[in-house]
Structure formats: structure tokens, C-alpha cells
Amino acid sequence: MARLDLNTAQVTVLDAQAHTARTLWNLLHEYYTFRQDRLASIKDCDAAIRQARREIDWMGQLPAQAAQAVLKTYRQAWANFLNPDHPAKRPTFKSRLRSRMAVDVPQARDLNIVRLNRRWGAVNLPKVGRVRFRWTKDLPGATKGGPAGRITGARLVKEANGWHIVFRTERQVPAPVCHLGPQVGIDRGINVALALSDGTAREHGDRLTRGEKEHLRRLEKTSARQRHARTPGQPMSKRLTRTYDQIAKTRATAKRRALDWQHQTTTELAGTFGVIKVEKLPIANMLKSAKGTIEHPGVNVAQKSGLNRKIAGEAWGRTVTLLEYKTRDRGGQVVKVPAPYTSQTCHRCGHREAANRDGTKFACHNPDCGWIGHADTNAAININNADGTAVSGRGDLGVTRSAKRQPPRAA
Structure with a gap:
């Protein structure tokens, strides 16, 4: 993922494209699932998209190839949901406030990627123009002497600190050989991030510096004062919106540092050990609130809320996900135990x-x-x-289909 260097006009264009893509997803979902319980075919969906682009002006903000990519992604979401070995949930509507803003660039032939210097590269984006992006690593087929392979497309994603581009690449990878490294058990915790059975540990420091923590505390205090002064039912003020954006940027910095530590640590573990054993934790159940009901109120609610925040901050599930694909690529194995x-x-x-x-x-x-x-x-x-179950990819082997994992009724 590389950060894009955009001006105000280019940001406006990409924001409009992302909102159009989200709206198109919602229209497809309604057209696909609420036609008197009759599933729409891909031909019908494609025809509906073409007609909408002709009749609705703002639909033209999204490039035609990006619109087709939304249809392809939506169909793939259903395929993942109907696959018993895939953890995907049932496709649903995307909220304007909670969904991630993104735009696909399916074809790479018009990107024209060029490296400008050691830190920056340039790329062409549909209806946006020539844009600089932060050059973080060599891209297959884009530079002389770079890795073998080719770029097949890209995806534009908006984060708290602006728009980024993610390149899709295709390259040949040799088949992994059996990893002959030792076996290890890993306990995920809060006091110690990762404790290993060989007596060592993998720990991280604070994700924010002392100054950044103080800055975040002041921003949250400012947002509380601005919310208190806001008239109920009135739109959010620009000052409160700007404060929320600053809070989101600071928290996104902490999240990026946490993800960077997880990637470096899991890469080191996957390269060192041939078999890695972890607990099969019900993390979603562990994060449930302890408030209870009016008739049966919970106990130690504040302590449980603090514990939930710490568990969520460690991202235990993401650690195992990274370990699974990295050990598989290196010929190793991840085993989940009770x-x-x-x-x-x-x-x-x-x-x-x-x-x-x-x-x-x-x-x-x-x-x-x-x-x-x-x-x-x-x-x-x-x-x-302990004895456990070997996992492949992101799910356990032999998982059965849930009763909720059923397709809509076809005509």
C-alpha cells in the first residue's frame, strides 16, 4: 500500500467515485436479492448497470471498468459466503459512514507506472490524471532489474491519512518445501503480547509517543466540549468534523505501527519454526459487553470494558491470520489447540x-x-x-456449512 500525493480537486474526484461505487453495490444488492425472491443473473446485472449509466448522470463519475469491478466483487462475495470453507458473512448493504471507501482499477495497461526518484513514483488514474505515489518497494515489471512478474491492476483505498494505492501483482513463486524448523507453542496475552514455549517472548512498546498521547487526550477533550455545545438534531459543525478527523489520524498512526510490528514478528516466527501451535480462542465471545440488562445488571462493567479494549488492541485474530499464510508459504503449519x-x-x-x-x-x-x-x-x-487441528489458509479443515449460510431462494 502506497500513499498518493493528491491535490484538492483530485481528492474530490476520488471521493465521488468511491461514493458512487458504494451506491452501485447497494443497488446491485437490492436488484439481486429483492426481485420477488428471484436471483438476478450476471447478464441482467450487467444490463442494469449499463442502463443506469445512460440514465443517471452521477453514475458516470465512476469509470466503466470500475463499475464492472463492483459487480465482479459483489458476485465473488456471494461465492465466498456459499463456500463452506470460507469465513465470509452474507453480503449486505454498505453504510455511508461505516464502509471503507475504495475504487478498483481492474486493468493495468493504462496505469503507466514510472519511478521518478528514490522516494516517489507516478501513475495514471482514470478520470483523475497523473498522480505521484510514495515508492516503498520495487514493483514487478515496473522497473529495470526489479522482481520478475507483472502488475495486473490496482485498488484505491481511503484511510484516515488520505488515499492510498494497492497494486495487484502476478509473479511465479516456487513451491514451498517442507519447513524443518522446530515446533513451538504461542500464548497470546495482554501483559506479554506473545509468549513462546521456549521461554522467550515477543513484545512491543507503546504505539504512540508521550507527546502523541497527550495530543490525542486534548483532541478527545476538545471533541467532548464541542459535542456538548452542539444543538441536538443539527448537522455536525466543521470544527467538530475537523477534530474527529485529527483523532482518526492519530489513532490510524497507532494502528499502522501495530500492524507493522505484527508483520515483522510473524515473518520472523514463520521463518524460524516449522510448526506453530496457538489456542483456538472465541475472541468474539470474549469481547462481549458485561453491562447485562436492567433486570440483571452486570458486574465490574468498567473493568470488563477496559479488558475488551486491550484485547481488541492486541488484534489476536489478525496475528494468527498472518501466521497461517506466512507459515504455509514457507512450508510450515499452524495448529489450533483447545x-x-x-x-x-x-x-x-x-x-x-x-x-x-x-x-x-x-x-x-x-x-x-x-x-x-x-x-x-x-x-x-x-x-x-496439546493435540490440535491443523489449519489451512484462514479456516479449519472440515468445517461444516452453517444453517445461516444458505443462498436466497431461487425461482
Whole structure:
């Protein structure tokens, strides 16, 4: 992903294209699923798109190839949902406020990518013109002496700090050979990000500096004051919108640093170990609120909310996703093992008791054992010793189709 250097007019054009693409998705979803329970064919959808482009002026803001890419992506979303081995959810409408703004450039022949200097390159974008982008790595077929392969297309994505371009590339990769590295168990936690069964750990520092944290605190304080002064039912002021944008940019900086650490760490782990064992955690259930209901209110709600924020900030699921495809590309394997009691069981004698663990300290209460050490390391050793299920890609092997994973009724 490379950052684009756009002027105000170019940003306006891309914003309009992204909103048009989102609207087209919603129109396709309505046309595809709400025609008296009769599924529309790809031919019917294509004809409807062409007619809409002729009759609706603002539909022309989106290039024709990008409109066809929306149709292709929508059809692929249904194919992923109907695949029992794919975790995709049922396609639905895209919200203006919660959906990610993006525009596809399906064909690479008109991009005309040129490297300008060590830091910048240039690319042609439909209806936008010549645009500079941040050159972060060599692209296949775009530079002399670069990696072999070719660019097949691109996707424009808007993040909190502006528009970015993601190039789709095609290159030949040799078949991975069996990874002969050692086996390791990994315990994901909050106090220690990744604890390994060999006694080592992978930790990260603060995602924001002290000055950035103070800046974020002041922005949140400003937004609270501006929200309090806002008249209910009135549109959001430009000052409040600008404050929200600044908060989003600061938080996006922390997210990029977290993702960078995850990529570097998982690459190192995938290259070192041949078999990596992790817990099969129900992360969605772990992040549920503890508020309860009026009749049965929850307890320790504030503490549970803080714990949920810390778990979400560590992005445990993304760590495993990165490990899965990186170990597979290197001939390794990721194995998921059952999660219960790995943190309460002594790895040396097998004695299980809740009192064994006290925060980050583990002390076995079995008088014949008495092992003392770091609780996360003990859990990682238990994970390494447990039997589990090998995973391929992003899902478990042999997953059955859910009752909710059914196509709409065809005529």
C-alpha cells in the first residue's frame, strides 16, 4: 500500500467515485436479492448497470471498468459466503459512514507506472490524471532489474491519512518445501503480547509517543466540549468534523505501527519454526459487553470494558491470520489447540487448579511438584504439548456449512 500525493480537486474526484461505487453495490444488492425472491443473473446485472449509466448522470463519475469491478466483487462475495470453507458473512448493504471507501482499477495497461526518484513514483488514474505515489518497494515489471512478474491492476483505498494505492501483482513463486524448523507453542496475552514455549517472548512498546498521547487526550477533550455545545438534531459543525478527523489520524498512526510490528514478528516466527501451535480462542465471545440488562445488571462493567479494549488492541485474530499464510508459504503449519485450562494447568505435573495462577506468576500447588515461573510461559508450554487441528489458509479443515449460510431462494 502506497500513499498518493493528491491535490484538492483530485481528492474530490476520488471521493465521488468511491461514493458512487458504494451506491452501485447497494443497488446491485437490492436488484439481486429483492426481485420477488428471484436471483438476478450476471447478464441482467450487467444490463442494469449499463442502463443506469445512460440514465443517471452521477453514475458516470465512476469509470466503466470500475463499475464492472463492483459487480465482479459483489458476485465473488456471494461465492465466498456459499463456500463452506470460507469465513465470509452474507453480503449486505454498505453504510455511508461505516464502509471503507475504495475504487478498483481492474486493468493495468493504462496505469503507466514510472519511478521518478528514490522516494516517489507516478501513475495514471482514470478520470483523475497523473498522480505521484510514495515508492516503498520495487514493483514487478515496473522497473529495470526489479522482481520478475507483472502488475495486473490496482485498488484505491481511503484511510484516515488520505488515499492510498494497492497494486495487484502476478509473479511465479516456487513451491514451498517442507519447513524443518522446530515446533513451538504461542500464548497470546495482554501483559506479554506473545509468549513462546521456549521461554522467550515477543513484545512491543507503546504505539504512540508521550507527546502523541497527550495530543490525542486534548483532541478527545476538545471533541467532548464541542459535542456538548452542539444543538441536538443539527448537522455536525466543521470544527467538530475537523477534530474527529485529527483523532482518526492519530489513532490510524497507532494502528499502522501495530500492524507493522505484527508483520515483522510473524515473518520472523514463520521463518524460524516449522510448526506453530496457538489456542483456538472465541475472541468474539470474549469481547462481549458485561453491562447485562436492567433486570440483571452486570458486574465490574468498567473493568470488563477496559479488558475488551486491550484485547481488541492486541488484534489476536489478525496475528494468527498472518501466521497461517506466512507459515504455509514457507512450508510450515499452524495448529489450533483447545483453549480451556491451559493457563491453570502445570505443564510439569499436570495439576490443574485456579489458584495456580496469580496474575503473571504461576506457582503449582501440587506439593510433589511446586514449579514456579511465568504464567504465560507455562500456558505456551501446555499449548505446545496439546493435540490440535491443523489449519489451512484462514479456516479449519472440515468445517461444516452453517444453517445461516444458505443462498436466497431461487425461482
